[in-house]
Amino acid sequence: MERLIDPKATIAVIQKHQFQFQKRFGQNFLVDAHVLEKIIQAAGVTKEDFVLEIGPGIGTMTQALADAARQVAAVEIDKNLIPILRETLAGWDNVEILEGDILKMDVKALADRYNGGQPIKVVANLPYYITTPILMGLFESGVPLDRVTVMVQKEVADRMKAGPGTKDYGALSLAVQYYAEPYLAANVPPNCFMPRPSVGSAVICLTAHREKPVQVADEGLLFRVIRASFGQRRKTLANSLHNAPDLPYTKEQVQQELERLGLPAGIRGEALTLQQFAQLANGLYGLAGGGPGPSAGTGEEPADGRKERR
Numbered sequence: 001m002e003r004l005i006d007p008k009a010t011i012a013v014i015q016k017h018q019f020q021f022q023k024r025f026g027q028n029f030l031v032d033a034h035v036l037e038k039i040i041q042a043a044g045v046t047k048e049d050f051v052l053e054i055g056p057g058i059g060t061m062t063q064a065l066a067d068a069a070r071q072v073a074a075v076e077i078d079k080n081l082i083p084i085l086r087e088t089l090a091g092w093d094n095v096e097i098l099e100g101d102i103l104k105m106d107v108k109a110l111a112d113r114y115n116g117g118q119p120i121k122v123v124a125n126l127p128y129y130i131t132t133p134i135l136m137g138l139f140e141s142g143v144p145l146d147r148v149t150v151m152v153q154k155e156v157a158d159r160m161k162a163g164p165g166t167k168d169y170g171a172l173s174l175a176v177q178y179y180a181e182p183y184l185a186a187n188v189p190p191n192c193f194m195p196r197p198s199v200g201s202a203v204i205c206l207t208a209h210r211e212k213p214v215q216v217a218d219e220g221l222l223f224r225v226i227r228a229s230f231g232q233r234r235k236t237l238a239n240s241l242h243n244a245p246d247l248p249y250t251k252e253q254v255q256q257e258l259e260r261l262g263l264p265a266g267i268r269g270e271a272l273t274l275q276q277f278a279q280l281a282n283g284l285y286g287l288a289g290g291g292p293g294p295s296a297g298t299g300e301e302p303a304d305g306r307k308e309r310r
């Protein structure tokens, strides 16, 4: 079976099937063998592994994953790609092509079916318009995860691995780092894709923590506190939390908790570590009104208005 990882082979498949790229599905197909190799290596896939691929496109990465893994399930939303995938993956009997929207799929059931409920590997060149909901959905829904290796917009990769006090640090950094250890495996320029995206890309590896790095009484409260802290970046933490519609605390209560933690009353959210956010959330939990609410998520849109494109 012909390997697709070169621009010529990709063009041939596209022309043969008269495939039209759908911008709304974030379709930018990988056409660089070196980058593909880096992804497979970073993902650490072995013949023991079940791999979930999100958005296989015409099956370029799927072929390489099928060579490396025991079993692959590839979820593709674009029904026009399904007959193409059947053809390009015909040479592999360890690939299941599933038509559907990953955001509506029961990934936990897939992990049960294909991997006996054991931690799975996820590998994807993600559609950038839904990077955050896909990743947060995976982490929050309790899917057993080993490692998630994904191509994302460079700017988003930077935010995922950013630490306190930097411009990229925010709700996404904290949410990702609560669940996983991020590692930037490669920077990828636009000319590695067809068509070329308007933004730079990066491959990021998120290795799931076996044990959460912090213990909190209420995860939902932790993430409401984090979201509120970065919702109004230039305000002090005490003002931001006091103004948040989904938090019941007075400015004085927040300041008291900050003082208890040895932090200045006028501190901003961007200065706090995940550990400090957890301590703050646990302190607030002890006060009246800190009941349960919606969990994690990052509010998706970064507070400073930067958008995820592609």
Ligand code: SAM
Pocket: 025, 026, 027, 028, 029, 030, 031, 054, 055, 056, 057, 058, 059, 060, 061, 075, 076, 077, 078, 081, 100, 101, 102, 103, 124, 125, 126, 127, 128, 130
């Ligand atoms: N993996 C291929 C590659 O590397 O060449 C294609 C990557 S392309 C950036 C993203 C793929 O995700 C496209 O095939 C697109 O149709 C698919 N996609 C977009 N939204 C999706 C969704 N909600 N669920 C599943 N697949 C989706």
